Each structure stands twice: as structure tokens, then as C-alpha cells.
Amino acid sequence: MRANWGFTLIELLVVAVIITLISAVALLSLGVLGDDRNLQREVRRLSSLIELANDEAAIQGRDYGLEIMQSGYRFVEFDPWLNQWYEMIGDDFLRPRQIEEGLEFELFIEDHRVLLDANAAETDREENERALTDDYIPHILIMSSGDVSPFELRLSRPSDRAAVTLTMSLAGKLEIQGNDQEPF
Numbered sequence: 013m014r015a016n017w018g019f020t021l022i023e024l025l026v027v028a029v030i031i032t033l034i035s036a037v038a039l040l041s042l043g044v045l046g047d048d049r050n051l052q053r054e055v056r057r058l059s060s061l062i063e064l065a066n067d068e069a070a071i072q073g074r075d076y077g078l079e080i081m082q083s084g085y086r087f088v089e090f091d092p093w094l095n096q097w098y099e100m101i102g103d104d105f106l107r108p109r110q111i112e113e114g115l116e117f118e119l120f121i122e123d124h125r126v127l128l129d130a131n132a133a134e135t136d137r138e139e140n141e142r143a144l145t146d147d148y149i150p151h152i153l154i155m156s157s158g159d160v161s162p163f164e165l166r167l168s169r170p171s172d173r174a175a176v177t178l179t180m181s182l183a184g185k186l187e188i189q190g191n192d193q194e195p196f
Contacts (some may be wrong), residue, residue, distance in 0.1 A: 029122065048190065051176040053165050054111055057190040058085065059178055059186050062154065065106055065164060069156045074107075077150025080119045082128045084110040088150050097148050114171060119151060152180075160184055 052172050065076045065087055075090040077097060086108035088097045100106050111117070119126040153161045168175035177189045 023025070029064065031042060048174050048176065050112055051115065051167050051169065051174060052190070054115065054166075054178045055178050055188050057109075058165070059188060061087070062152075062160065062180075065154045065157065066160055068106075069154050070158050073156045075156050076154040078152040078154065079150045080117050080126075080128055082116050082130050083113075084108065085117070097150060111167070115167055115169050118166040118168065120166070121151065121161070124186070158184070 062078065065078070068074070069076050075092075077088045077090065079086050079088060087103075087106040089099050089100055090097050097098060099108075119128060133141070151161075152163055153159075160180050163180050165178045166175050175190075179187045179189065181187070
């Protein structure tokens with residue numbers, strides 16, 4: 013009498029299917045929970061736009077501002093003749109932007125958390141008018157002198173507590189840090 017010590021083809025296929033399913037679930041969960049590339053991309057985009065606005069402010073001698081909302085941001089410009097801030101219209105780079113759903117901003121100025129609106133401040137629009145209310149001041153000022161208001165802006169995904177932080181120091185240096193507080 014001979015003993016069979018091998019596996020049948022069906023047993024091998026069942027094991028292969030189980031391993032494939034476990035691998036697929038692991039890869040999908042890593043893709044959903046561990047992917048910080050979207051956070052990094054959004055913060056790098058905003059960092060580049062702030063640098064662009066800073067350069068334009070210095071070259072053109074204009075003052076810009078940045079308004080942060082929970083789910084987006086927009087740049088505004090200051091008209092010194094009318095002493096008012098205006099929404100930027102027609103600028104493809106400094107246009108209002110929404111961030112991906114499931115992400116949100118937290119803004120800290122001088123170590124105090126700023127309560128952010130869900131949407132941009134309402135404007136006093138009439139036909140062809142784009143002035144903001146008289147008492148409106150953007151969260152972050154980008155001055156023609158090259159100065160930018162110091163701030164800490166955290167972009168987070170509350171579902172898994174992933175976050176990336178953009179910091180503007182008093183010296184005017186932008187720095188991006190991840191969850192582990194390591195600069196990128």
C-alpha cells in the first residue's frame with residue numbers, strides 16, 4: 013500500500029485563490045487608508061500658488077490675500093484706490109479651488125485656531141461688481157513688499173487622521189511637513 017503525500021490540483025487552486033483575495037484586500041486597504049499622495053499634492057500646489065502670488069505681488073506692486081475655507085481656498089487682491097479687497101477674476105492660476113472631498117483645512121495664526129467657513133465669504137455682487145464687504149480681511153496677507161503673514165495650515169483626512177502641514181515662518185520660509193513632522 014502506497015501513501016499519497018502530495019496535494020491535489022483543487023487544493024492548490026483553493027490556496028492560490030485565498031492568497032490572492034487576502035493580497036487584494038490588503039492592497040486596497042493600503043490604497044484607501046495609507047495614500048498620503050493626495051494630501052501632499054494639494055499642499056504642494058497651494059505652496060506653489062502662494063510663492064507665485066508672492067512673486068506677482070513683488071513684481072506688480074500689488075497686495076494679495078488668501079482666504080481659507082474648510083474645503084477650499086481663494087486668492088483676493090487689494091485695490092488701494094478704493095481701499096477694498098476684490099475677488100480675483102480671470103486669473104487661471106490664482107482662481108478659487110476646492111479640495112478633494114474627505115479632506116479639510118485647519119488654519120492656525122499665532123498658535124490660535126481660526127474658525128473656517130464652509131464656503132467663501134459672500135460678496136456684495138451686483139452687475140459686474142466684485143467688491144467684498146467693507147470689513148473683509150483675508151486670512152493670509154501676501155504683500156508687495158515680499159512679506160507674507162506667518163501661518164500654519166493643516167490639510168487632513170479625518171477618516172484616518174492623515175495630515176500634512178504647510179507652515180510660513182516669520183522669516184518668510186514655506187515648509188511642508190507630514191504626520192511624522194519630517195519636512196518633505
